[in-house]
Amino acid sequence: MTGAFTNQTVEAARRALTARLKTAAIDSAELDARILIGHALGLDLTGLIAAAQRRLTPDESTRLEEFVRRRLAGEPVARILGEREFWGLPLQLSSATLVPRPDTETVVELALELLRAGGDLNRPLRIADLGTGSGAIFLALLSELPAAKGFGTDISEAALRIAAANAARAGLSERAAFIACNYACGLSGPFDLIVSNPPYIRSADIGGLAAEVRDHDPRAALDGGADGLDAYRTLIPQAAGLLAPGAALIVEAGEGQSGPIQALMKAAGLKAAPAPKADLAGIPRAVAGHKMAR
């Protein structure tokens, strides 16, 4: 079978594809078209520019048609590619893992700021990431903290297999262990840092999410219970019992959740400080609580 893009130049295929995605009201049509053509041809953006006038083979056209079909059916580009970059690390994804979001880098930024305030980033540190998914936050931190070691936990063994593969790809396996458990339930302290981006969407709101999220991110990565705070109620007291004196728990918060999360931290004996760190949209995104020094 000859695909619709066969014999078109790369440039013409890019324009035709952009138009098809725009017709389907996909906001990021131009970017998506470039990424999908690059993926079908095995070229990065520079390679695509250099190859603008070369013609697509039947195989490339068929591959591209399949990617377009999936995109038009609402599948996010990251899922079609099977990977997403986070903190500069290419992370493999599967149906068991959330696509890591840029907002979550706020948690990494705050963690590094707080650790830097407490001393040299090269010191040996023991860290944990609860609900690690693809390993995004955990591996980003290990990549910045050369003597840190720790644990990524998740309720999903399938997600942990992906996280372990991502650790291997980043050359971080020797410092990363993965445990299937209910947040911190399988861990023993003390830790110098605990981070978590748990599920925090109110159950009743899940049906109204964009189809790309609702139909493609795993439910276990989204559903935070009736008020969205179930996971925090479990993991904050667990983490409070595992932190070293002076160490911090940093969690990602959904919009409007930073106040209730700080209240849960206070109830668990943590001191909420500093003020939550906002993401690029100005939403308080990373919330920290410190274990009081003895």
Ligand SMILES: C[S@@+](CC[C@H](N)C(=O)[O-])C[C@H]1O[C@@H](n2cnc3c(N)ncnc32)[C@H](O)[C@@H]1O
């Ligand atoms: C919002 S996703 C975050 C994934 C990753 N940390 C990130 O930031 O991209 C939440 C993760 O928590 C995991 N999870 C859900 N319930 C859990 C539980 N009871 N114990 C441990 N992990 C859980 C999900 O499987 C999912 O991987």
